Amino acid sequence: MKIMPCPLNGPRNISEFVCGGEVVIPPDPARCSAAEWADYVFMRDNVAGVVREWWYHVATAYWFIAERDTVTDEIIRTYPASELFSKRVVFTAPEEASEAGASEAGASGGKP
Amino acid sequence: MPFALLKYGLKREYPAERHFPPQPELKSTYDVVIIGGGGHGLAAAYYLAKDYGITDVAVLDKGYLGGGNTARNTAIIRANYLTPEGVRFYAESIALFKELSQELDFNVLYSERGHLTLAHTDAAVRTSRWRAEVNKHLGVDSELIFPDQIRKLVPSLNLSEDVRYPILGALYHPPGAIARHDAVAWGYAAAAARRGVELHQKVEVTGVLRANGRALGVETTRGTVHCGRILQAVSGSSSLVAAMAGFRLPIHTVPLQACVSQPLKPFLDPIVVSGSLHTYISQSARGELVMGGETDPYGVYADRSTLEFKEGLIAHMLELFPFLAEIKVLRQWAGMVDMTPDFSPVMGKTPVENYYIDAGWGTWGFKATPVSGKRMAETIATGRVPELIERFRLGRFYEFKQIGERGAASVGH
Numbered sequence: 001m002k003i004m005p006c007p008l009n010g011p012r013n014i015s016e017f018v019c020g021g022e023v024v025i026p027p028d029p030a031r032c033s034a035a036e037w038a039d040y041v042f043m044r045d046n047v048a049g050v051v052r053e054w055w056y057h058v059a060t061a062y063w064f065i066a067e068r069d070t071v072t073d074e075i076i077r078t079y080p081a082s083e084l085f086s087k088r089v090v091f092t093a094p095e096e097a098s099e100a101g102a103s104e105a106g107a108s109g110g111k112p
Numbered sequence: 113m114p115f116a117l118l119k120y121g122l123k124r125e126y127p128a129e130r131h132f133p134p135q136p137e138l139k140s141t142y143d144v145v146i147i148g149g150g151g152h153g154l155a156a157a158y159y160l161a162k163d164y165g166i167t168d169v170a171v172l173d174k175g176y177l178g179g180g181n182t183a184r185n186t187a188i189i190r191a192n193y194l195t196p197e198g199v200r201f202y203a204e205s206i207a208l209f210k211e212l213s214q215e216l217d218f219n220v221l222y223s224e225r226g227h228l229t230l231a232h233t234d235a236a237v238r239t240s241r242w243r244a245e246v247n248k249h250l251g252v253d254s255e256l257i258f259p260d261q262i263r264k265l266v267p268s269l270n271l272s273e274d275v276r277y278p279i280l281g282a283l284y285h286p287p288g289a290i291a292r293h294d295a296v297a298w299g300y301a302a303a304a305a306r307r308g309v310e311l312h313q314k315v316e317v318t319g320v321l322r323a324n325g326r327a328l329g330v331e332t333t334r335g336t337v338h339c340g341r342i343l344q345a346v347s348g349s350s351s352l353v354a355a356m357a358g359f360r361l362p363i364h365t366v367p368l369q370a371c372v373s374q375p376l377k378p379f380l381d382p383i384v385v386s387g388s389l390h391t392y393i394s395q396s397a398r399g400e401l402v403m404g405g406e407t408d409p410y411g412v413y414a415d416r417s418t419l420e421f422k423e424g425l426i427a428h429m430l431e432l433f434p435f436l437a438e439i440k441v442l443r444q445w446a447g448m449v450d451m452t453p454d455f456s457p458v459m460g461k462t463p464v465e466n467y468y469i470d471a472g473w474g475t476w477g478f479k480a481t482p483v484s485g486k487r488m489a490e491t492i493a494t495g496r497v498p499e500l501i502e503r504f505r506l507g508r509f510y511e512f513k514q515i516g517e518r519g520a521a522s523v524g525h
Contacts, residue, residue: 001419001420002418002420014409014410015409015420018409019409019410019411021364034510034512035510038509038510038511038512039360039510042362042453042509043360043361043362043509044351044360044361044362044363044364045351045355045360046351046352046361046363046364046365046411047351048349048352048365048413051411070365070411070412070413070414071412071413071414072414073412073414073416
């Protein structure tokens with residue numbers, strides 16, 4: 001059994017976790033080109049060596065960051081996402097998109 | 113051993129032929145360099161020489177021929193895919209596979225068995241019918257069958273309704289087959305070598321020489337090799353080699369594990385797959401049961417085997433074939449697979465001119481060996497990507513035109 005040291009729950013069986021992929025800072029969707037967005041969505045460094053990834057503990061719905069070696073299958077360090085992300089990321093939609101979104105939500109009776 | 117056979121074997125008139133001719137020293141220039149001496153690379157070398165007369169070709173492998181995923185797959189061949197792109201592509205592969213032993217003058221032990229994809233839910237039955245109709249429309253033999261017909265094909269299968277996932281039906285694909293995977297690589301290698309292609313083992317590519325967006329050659333552990341065109345065919349390490357050429361791929365590398373049981377007398381003719389139970393099983397010519405399941409849950413570049421995989425696989429296998437509880441696992445292994453977001457390969461041109469790619473072979477690479485070799489050879493020789501593989505271009509991700517081949521692996525994703 002492989003053990004994942006969870007920053008919230010301590011050492012747990014790795015089968016309780018889901019790997020969320022490489023930690024990548026997304027480009028601003030309102031300003032980036034389609035190619036930049038495709039690059040962010042699909043392309044991967046897929047490194048053989050030490051990687052920094054998002055991991056998720058399913059039972060407690062807790063996202064955190066793990067550094068592990070993909071060649072030796074060793075987990076080097078895990079820590080809360082707050083170590084890397086100190087500020088909330090706010091995605092501002094472009095003007096026309098936000099208006100369309102608001103009118104759609106209004107028509108269907110949903111909350112904007 | 114009969115004495116006459118021994119005498120025949122020792123006679124000078126019938127000297128043992130070398131399988132591969134002795135290889136010359138690595139030259140500093142070739143027309144085409146193929147990175148990766150697995151089935152795909154060797155097949156491309158063979159068709160370059162045979163169809164286009166391009167014989168100044170070097171196949172470079174950091175290990176030995178056919179030692180990567182060509183030796184690690186479970187040797188299943190089928191064309192019952194879901195998307196028209198996938199069905200057409202694999203139908204051509206089956207046609208080439210059927211004639212391959214003749215073509216290469218080398219027995220690849222092609223054995224047509226029939227292929228059953230079991231459906232345990234109403235949703236799976238619907239998908240089976242969908243796949244069968246797409247297949248039939250494109251001339252591929254597939255049909256939806258029900259337990260009474262399944263029982264005739266696989267009498268040993270547990271069709272009881274008193275199980276967690278009763279079998280409701282199956283997608284039956286009569287052309288489904290298995291072949292000796294090593295023989296496919298060795299046959300292509302020998303036939304290519306006879307036409308003048310050079311096979312260089314234990315030559316690792318460490319860099320790609322480029323200038324003004326063009327590939328000029330490769331750096332290797334045995335020196336620099338200049339060439340006109342390069343083909344990268346290194347599934348499992350595709351991202352690492354592509355990084356040397358300066359571009360990224362939509363690929364995530366994960367291990368795929370498999371195992372075989374001790375040999376049994378022949379009892380299982382078709383290949384049996386269950387998507388819901390994440391298992392597949394076939395009986396090899398040696399009588400061993402070849403079994404596999406899902407890819408590992410997270411990415412690793414290590415071909416280790418795990419107990420978790422075996423536990424999950426065998427627990428489900430015993431629901432299908434309860435009597436296998438008495439049987440021992442004989443060997444286990446893993447291969448590194450290139451998983452793409454749409455379960456389809458990445459083939460054709462790259463952002464680097466003269467640098468061609470054959471990657472993203474996930475869990476669907478062995479069955480594509482002849483067709484990918486033939487069509488990549490066509491791409492390299494003519495400079496034009498044939499229509500059959502054009503949709504598998506790397507650029508599809510930048511156009512948000514993924515293929516969505518959910519019939520790709522026989523098991524769920």
